[in-house]
Amino acid sequence: MGLQLSIVTPERELFTGEVDSVLAPGMDGEMGILPRHAPLIAALKEGVLIARQGEEEMVFAVHGGYMQVLPDRVIVLADVAERAEEIDIERAEAARRRAEELLKKEPPPEMRAEAIAALRRSLVRLRVARRRRYRIESERPESSD
Amino acid sequence: METLREIRRRIRSIRNLSQVTRALEAVSASNVQRAQAAVLATRPYAHRAWEVIVNLAGIKGIPLHPLLVHRDPPRSALIVLFTSDRGLCGAYNSHIIKVATDFAQRLDVPVRYIAVGRRGRDALWRMRAELVAEFTGLPAVPGFLDLSPVARAAIEEFLEGRADEVFLAYTDYINLLQQRPVVRRLLPLRPTRLDEQAVSEYVVDMRPAPVADYIYEPDPETVLSTVLPRFTELQVYQAALEAATSEHAARQVAMRNATDNAEDLLRDLTLTRNKARQRMITRELLDIAGGAEALRQLEARQ
Structure with a gap:
């Protein structure tokens, strides 16, 4: 089942x-x-x-x-x-940098919340995408045999 | 009486115009398809979410979530009005604005508005209605994240006590030729009264699922406060998609009529042009014939 x-x-x-x-x-x-x-x-x-x-x-x-x-x-x-x-690592990385820079400038509260949300999203995307990349790399030796 | 050249110029400009309206019609037609597909894609989510809410609402002994609390009698209301940013869509905007403001008058309490779309904002502004917030420049087929600020603004107004009831005023898409302006309740949510909710079209089965003994992780209150705001956002998103579909459908029809009218006009003008040309030719022939006749008579006299 x-x-x-x-x-x-x-x-x-x-x-x-x-x-x-x-x-x-x-x-x-x-x-x-x-x-x-x-x-x-x-x-x-x-x-x-x-x-x-x-x-x-x-x-x-x-x-x-x-x-x-x-x-x-x-x-x-x-x-x-x-x-x-589906995740574009470069885009996620760019989004992370953008959000971090915005947060450094101490934005008004509602923009701050948006920026934090954007930062979290990009971090999750990066984690997911990296996990996939490691897997592909670790699988590579077997497939080349 | 227009000269031949004037008629030709008009024909040319109307032909250009009809090409523009035909192109707009095609664009609207494809937007209708996309928006309609997006509406249908919300159905599985809406259905599941409603099931969870009905289940949660059935649990005894947990405090009522603020989004479910009725204030009786309601002393203020908020209407989220969905219109388009651009015109050229027939009576689409004026219909929904009329329906929304009529509804507001019947409410008998002070009503404030959130305007989504430039047309509605301008109309409300002219009526000196009180605007809480305005959202313009949404994409032709908006995404979920485009609408969540709208939903959040509405939720905030409700939770802070500035609005005891929140309604969505939007145009329901029925088919290409029929769109119906409606006003439906957004907040407070009423898990027992599905028919009043904006979501009713998308949820098929409203009976609580037979499996009622769920474990809630971390606890029912937390789950409910995760589910309810999202469900509210979902309803706003669905209303926006219905409105977008209707807008594009109205524009498609308006543009088709414009193209048809342009073609009628072209037919008439072509006829007028041909008559005018024929008249000119006849006149020239008469001139030549008259000249030749005069010449002959002159020769004969000599």
């Missing part, structure tokens, strides 16, 4: 498919979900969500939201979410 995972944002259904396990960024720390989990609704913070399917690992960046867990289903309702493959 697998888990039916859907990752949904207001703008699109990012992913639907069968997976073996899900590792989600809960408010109080990482939460691992396996099939037959008790019904659960959990608030998420921005972070990395990993879905495993056999040997394969899918990595997503999730920016806030919540997750509904049923014995055979996991539904992630995120404000914004993207696959690791």
Whole structure:
């Protein structure tokens, strides 16, 4: 028995498919979900969500939201979410620098909140994208054999 | 009586105009498609989110979330009015502005506004209505993040007690030829009264799910305060997308009519031009014939 995972944002259904396990960024720390989990609704913070399917690992960046867990289903309702493959590292890096510079200049409160949110988003994106890159690099020797 | 040259000039300018309106029609048509697709894409999220809210609202013994609290009787209201930035879309803007202001009058409490779109802002300004905030320059098909400042402004007004009720006034897209201006409730949320909510179209099943014994992580209050503001944002986003779809549809139809009118005019003018040309040719022929006749008579007399 697998888990039916859907990752949904207001703008699109990012992913639907069968997976073996899900590792989600809960408010109080990482939460691992396996099939037959008790019904659960959990608030998420921005972070990395990993879905495993056999040997394969899918990595997503999730920016806030919540997750509904049923014995055979996991539904992630995120404000914004993207696959690791979609993340443009250079853009995320540029966004991080922009946000950091803005924060140094002590902006007015509402701009400050925006900047902090932007900074968090870019940091999560970078983490997700790097994780994927390491994986690709570590897999490389095997594939070249 | 216009001269042939004037008629030709008019034909040329109307032909150019009809090319512009035809291009605008095509652009609007593609925007309608995109906006409509975006509206449909919110459906899975809306449905899930509503399910969670209904479940959470059923739990006894937790304090009512501020976004669910009714103030009875309401003493003030806020209307978020969705209009377009640009014109050339028929009666789209004037309809929704009329419906929103009529609704405001019936409320019988002081009403303030958040204007989304330049047209609505200008109209409210002319009426000397009280504007809390204005948002203009949204993209043709707005994204979720474009609308979250609007939602946040509305939530803040409600939570700080400056508005006891918040409504969304927008144009509901039915089909290309029909769009319906509506006013629907945004806040306070009423998990038992789906029909009043802006989201009602997108949520199919409103019964609480059979699995009610959820574990809440970290606790129900935190989850509810994660879910509710986002759900409010979602409703604002959906209203904006409906409004955008309607705007582009109205513009597409207006532009098609303009193109049709231009073509009618071109047909008429072409006829007038041909008549004028024929008249000129006839006149010239008469001149020549008359001249030749005169010449012949002159020769005959000599």
